[in-house]
Amino acid sequence: MNYTPPIREMQFVLHEVLDAAGTLQGGGIDIDRDTIDGVIEGAGDFCARVLDPINAVGDREGCRLVGDTVVTPPGFKKAYDQYVVGGWPAVDCEVEHGGGGMPSTVGSVIKEMLAASNPSWSLYTSLSAGTYWCLNVNASDALKRRYLPQLASGKWTGTMCLTEPHCGTDLGLLTTRAVPADDGSYLISGTKMFISSGEHDLAENIVHLVLARTPDAPKGTRGISLFAVSKHTVGSDGAVGDRNGVYCDSIESKMGLHGSSTCVLRFENAVGHLVGEVNMGLAAMFVMMNSARLGTGVQALGMNERANQKATAYARERIQSRAPESLRTPNQAADSIIDQPDVRRMLLTQKAWVGGSRLFLYWLALQVDLRKSSSDPAIREYAEDMLSLLTPVAKAFVSDRAVESASLGMQVHGGAGYIIDYGAEQILRDARILPIYEGTNGVQSHDLLQRKVLNDGGRRLKQLLEMVSNYAHTLEGREEMDLFRVALITLAGEIDTLTTDLARWAQDDDLRVGTSAVDFLNLVGYYVFAYFWARAADTVVQLGDQATDLHKQQLAVARYYFDKLLPDTLSLLVRARSDTAILMDDAAIAF
Amino acid sequence: MNYTPPIREMQFVLHEVLDAAGTLQGGGIDIDRDTIDGVIEGAGDFCARVLDPINAVGDREGCRLVGDTVVTPPGFKKAYDQYVVGGWPAVDCEVEHGGGGMPSTVGSVIKEMLAASNPSWSLYTSLSAGTYWCLNVNASDALKRRYLPQLASGKWTGTMCLTEPHCGTDLGLLTTRAVPADDGSYLISGTKMFISSGEHDLAENIVHLVLARTPDAPKGTRGISLFAVSKHTVGSDGAVGDRNGVYCDSIESKMGLHGSSTCVLRFENAVGHLVGEVNMGLAAMFVMMNSARLGTGVQALGMNERANQKATAYARERIQSRAPESLRTPNQAADSIIDQPDVRRMLLTQKAWVGGSRLFLYWLALQVDLRKSSSDPAIREYAEDMLSLLTPVAKAFVSDRAVESASLGMQVHGGAGYIIDYGAEQILRDARILPIYEGTNGVQSHDLLQRKVLNDGGRRLKQLLEMVSNYAHTLEGREEMDLFRVALITLAGEIDTLTTDLARWAQDDDLRVGTSAVDFLNLVGYYVFAYFWARAADTVVQLGDQATDLHKQQLAVARYYFDKLLPDTLSLLVRARSDTAILMDDAAIAF
Incomplete structure (x- = not known):
């Protein structure tokens, strides 16, 4: 299996x-x-x-x-x-x-x-x-x-x-x-x-x-x-x-x-x-393209899940070295590698990407249904706004995470990860097309920053920031949710400021969008995943004593995401402001 | 070719x-x-x-x-x-x-x-x-x-x-x-x-x-x-x-x-x-293992160079879309993709990893020769210290960069990157073993933090920090080198503080080393590359008007490294301090 x-x-x-x-x-x-x-x-x-x-x-x-x-x-x-x-x-x-x-x-x-x-x-x-x-x-x-x-x-x-x-x-x-x-x-x-x-x-x-x-x-x-x-x-x-x-x-x-x-x-x-x-063929085809881009995200989610299932199973079975806290098998010559912190890091990173992708993509799928079926024009319009804003994020951020996760899954396998029989490397070979087809991830990032954010003066992005911040404010006074609330509100402010700066700079600099787009898309991806992981954590916390093992797992992964992965936004915020002249210095490609 | x-x-x-x-x-x-x-x-x-x-x-x-x-x-x-x-x-x-x-x-x-x-x-x-x-x-x-x-x-x-x-x-x-x-x-x-x-x-x-x-x-x-x-x-x-x-x-x-x-x-x-x-077989074999680990870094450098050469050649040839500043080919229907900022980002990232790897590994190779041949015991000992400290970095950081670079090279190729005939994907398949064999990169990071840093009270790491900081101080008063000098000195202080904290925490927490090791190794890798790119930049700046196109390229890539890649250390510094209890929460792997 x-x-x-x-x-x-x-x-x-x-x-x-x-x-x-x-x-x-x-x-x-x-x-x-x-x-x-x-x-x-x-x-x-x-x-x-x-x-x-x-x-x-x-x-x-x-x-x-x-x-x-x-x-x-x-x-x-x-x-x-x-x-x-x-x-x-x-x-x-x-x-x-x-x-x-x-x-x-x-x-x-x-x-x-x-x-x-x-x-x-x-x-x-x-x-x-x-x-x-x-x-x-x-x-x-x-x-x-x-x-x-x-x-x-x-x-x-x-x-x-x-x-x-x-x-x-x-x-x-x-x-x-x-x-x-x-x-x-x-x-x-x-x-x-x-x-x-x-x-x-x-x-x-x-x-x-x-x-x-x-x-x-x-x-x-x-x-x-x-x-x-x-x-x-x-x-x-x-x-x-x-x-x-x-x-x-x-x-x-x-x-x-x-x-x-x-x-x-x-x-x-x-x-x-x-x-x-x-x-009018391109416009007609874009119905299919946008659906295919969301679909690429869903494929990425599926391959990511497969990678995590395989790696988790292998990490449980493989007995090698003593774990730092050898609690489960003190009488064996060695422990399961799942108790090594670095193996946990890899498995939890996969789980954070899988779960975040699923929350995000299922929510987007609901927007597809609401856009089509709701009798309320405001709901239909909101769904359309969110879909147009976030489709490039669903395609690019989620597919990059699947490639990362497939590679982590190989790494968990050690030498076996490189051998075809074990099935871990096939996932990376299969997944590696995802950031390329249906519009490369570089194209997606340009679509996000130029067409979906700057071209409408940040209107749709503001709606997203408001949705998330409004949610975050509802968490006030609940200590268990402080970690999530503070991070969401802080990051919203930083994305808002960054977007304002980029919009201003882009007026005088043709290279600005291309220079910042990938980092900007990744930043929005981390932010959206943070929002959904906070909601998942919130759901579990509210269950109190009713929480099952599966619920506790979701909460543990949510905490891991905020503790270990979300700090990557610190780099992205700086990288997104990097110098366009340095990037495009022709001396660098003279050879 | x-x-x-x-x-x-x-x-x-x-x-x-x-x-x-x-x-x-x-x-x-x-x-x-x-x-x-x-x-x-x-x-x-x-x-x-x-x-x-x-x-x-x-x-x-x-x-x-x-x-x-x-x-x-x-x-x-x-x-x-x-x-x-x-x-x-x-x-x-x-x-x-x-x-x-x-x-x-x-x-x-x-x-x-x-x-x-x-x-x-x-x-x-x-x-x-x-x-x-x-x-x-x-x-x-x-x-x-x-x-x-x-x-x-x-x-x-x-x-x-x-x-x-x-x-x-x-x-x-x-x-x-x-x-x-x-x-x-x-x-x-x-x-x-x-x-x-x-x-x-x-x-x-x-x-x-x-x-x-x-x-x-x-x-x-x-x-x-x-x-x-x-x-x-x-x-x-x-x-x-x-x-x-x-x-x-x-x-x-x-x-x-x-x-x-x-x-x-x-x-x-x-x-x-x-x-x-x-x-005494393991000790004897470690002569070979350490040499093989350095050798893995050198292989990674070679594959990285190949990936960058292929991608650069393809990016020059491939005509697609208008570049934001369409200066070279205004009369053509489209521009070479090498003038797209996002393609430059990928190529320059490869070049920064290739050049940084080469500077670092050739310097280490010189240490191998000095360790063996120098008549001065202090030089031999210093070489041995640097080799023992930095061999895990040469193996792990350089091989991870090669895998990243091979993947970027595919991405530059777009759809052609996924097709075997173009030769870009083979590089990723070939390179993907590098982080696994000769001791996985997780094992390397543990070797660095536990055995090479904490076990000797940070003695060897301090030597490295001193070497770099002493060099950085020689740059004072040279405005063109300020960017490099300030970053090197700042980062040295941060690594020093982090190491002190980790050493203290590790005394009471068996999970600390395993939790922080990979981020710590990456931090040292970024730092060492920064040192060598600064020296390369310094060499070019000192040439003044004598600098050739190749020299100017090196300086441009060095600036790109400091501007766009080194900010990743901001995340690593936070990630390295992440919570061991969150990482090892057994609830997260219950399924």
């Missing part, structure tokens, strides 16, 4: 800290705690029983390109069939497309377990969900009827085709062409790369969402349109027809995620259908 | 900052600058021409176990033959064994280039060097005559056999047996694992240095003896005879270093010869 779904930890976050059912009900979504728990437990069972056992073989065997078909690793197809039969793809899709209509929050919890039990396999499903939602928001009714029920059922899967060999971050450079045909469709030609799940043998059809330029489109990002291009053409009756002009020329050999096919796709006069308006 | 030996950067450190030739001459070693340069350039040429081109194939093909013989990747054997013919193994071996008698400092520079050009291949050579030196210090004249000329020539290679399946860090638990035979030899039986270069096809014989217990030896580390066991027996005439009872049962599948064979070795009544005294 490599992964046990942490159902109880999830329930603590969902129900005890965030009151998910109550929040959703307040947002007009008819769901109760038992329903949520039932779905999560069912999905957890599927992940542990079906996906976890084929994770290592997926890494070892990888995908193979045979002709222009990708053969997925042994067991992947069978697991996918079970996933479809179980109705899991449809859980949070709309009822009208055959979906279960469950809130996005429940979908996020399931995504966490999919990514934890088998990160490679889970990618085939996560892009389908993104495709579904992008079409649901942007496509015509005819396209929706054609694609959405098939995506919801999992009968077909989806991809997002943005990157080309010469452009990734800078999509304004893309050159794939879309030529109008007489029947209202378009003929798409060009090469797309790094396309996850671009070709595979799991489903009978694949729907590619492709960014391309129509003839005479303006240059740059204002001339990009979005098209749906399916691997097999689809007749007016919905039946799958001939192969379309989409070919997988090669798949990438990657550091990790070997079971996930990463394809170079060649489009040659492939029949595509416009999604949304001409030249 | 993936790696260009940074000869000019090395010369800057060796000659301009550290005055290596003068220092060595003062230590009684007859060498001049031209001789040093000639050897380094020759070795660099070999690394770039022979080793670098077979680095990727070594990763791709790996080692194979055929019967009980390990077949190394294509090209490895031919490269090894060239290495032997060129006389490179012998460069820093003793003249009486056929060696070149060059100082260890020159050997370190060569090791850096071997590890940078081909980390896997270089492991076959680095353990031979360790075996040579361990035998040279500890073995009888008869054993020396038998083994040392063969190791110096590279005709045979060496290994260190410490780890067993149930014990790595805690060698007191080892169970391999050594039974005395009538002829004065011993019969060795037991299983050793994680043995680098334990079996391979590069050389005609392999000398294993094996830790084992004689019958009735005391328990724990006081009952361990050291034996030399060769793969093939050696006749009294020195000729290679039959296979000895050493068998390679399997080789490990690892995250990286695929071209290096990591073996499980089974010893079955293998004929071995005692090295040094019975039961």
